[in-house]
Amino acid sequence: MSDFPVATDLTERLAQAATIEHLRQTVRLLPAELSLVTRDRWDGRAVGTSFVDTCTLDDRVPDAPLGLWLGYLVVGGTRPARDYLPEFRSAWQYLGWPVEYAPNVTPNVVKATTPDHYTLTVSAASTGDLGVDVASPCFPNTGRGGADPLPPAIPHP
Numbered sequence: 001m002s003d004f005p006v007a008t009d010l011t012e013r014l015a016q017a018a019t020i021e022h023l024r025q026t027v028r029l030l031p032a033e034l035s036l037v038t039r040d041r042w043d044g045r046a047v048g049t050s051f052v053d054t055c056t057l058d059d060r061v062p063d064a065p066l067g068l069w070l071g072y073l074v075v076g077g078t079r080p081a082r083d084y085l086p087e088f089r090s091a092w093q094y095l096g097w098p099v100e101y102a103p104n105v106t107p108n109v110v111k112a113t114t115p116d117h118y119t120l121t122v123s124a125a126s127t128g129d130l131g132v133d134v135a136s137p138c139f140p141n142t143g144r145g146g147a148d149p150l151p152p153a154i155p156h157p
Contacts, residue, residue: 006065007117011143012052015068015136016150022118022134023072023154029091034084036072036132036154050150055138065138068147072154074122074130081130085110088122088132 023036050071054064077084085101085108092099092112097120100111108124117137124130 005138006055007137007139010137010139011146012066012068012139013146013148014143015139016050016070016147018116019068019070019118019134019136020151020154022114022120023132025095026088026091026120026132027154027156029094030087030156031084032156033076033078034074034087035076035156037075038072038150038152050147052144063141066141066144067138068136069133070136070150071131071133074132076156077130081124081128082108084130085122085124088112092120 052066052068055067056064089099089101089110097112097114111121113119119135121133
């Protein structure tokens with residue numbers, strides 16, 4: 001679901017490229033020890049996700065607009081995961097993206113929205129892991145396909 005209108009000129013391929021660029025912009029502003037990966041650091045299994053689904057509550061809508069959802073694991077931290085949430089908030093504020101953070105309500109989650117309507121959410125799990133999820137704006141059903149494989153890592157430059 002998206003709070004924004006369908007981006008008629010967007011496709012899955014373009015949504016993925018923009019998502020990766022937003023993540024790269026974020027990583028550049030984080031502490032140098034942090035990177036993003038799609039595989040678990042303990043057993044190497046895939047934990048990063050990328051999927052396309054409808055942007056409607058009713059999945060029976062024919063030719064419903066679609067959205068891209070993508071997730072990465074944050075690795076390299078030397079402090080508890082939750083200690084990095086202010087770093088993400090600061091990075092996104094520096095980029096001029098509106099940030100939502102309610103430490104008294106959801107202390108382990110920070111959310112930002114880019115000017116082109118991508119929603120980035122960083123969350124600290126009870127397991128100690130830190131993850132970043134991104135949701136694209138919705139795009140026409142005809143824009144599905146053509147995306148490249150996800151980069152397995154987005155390292156700090």
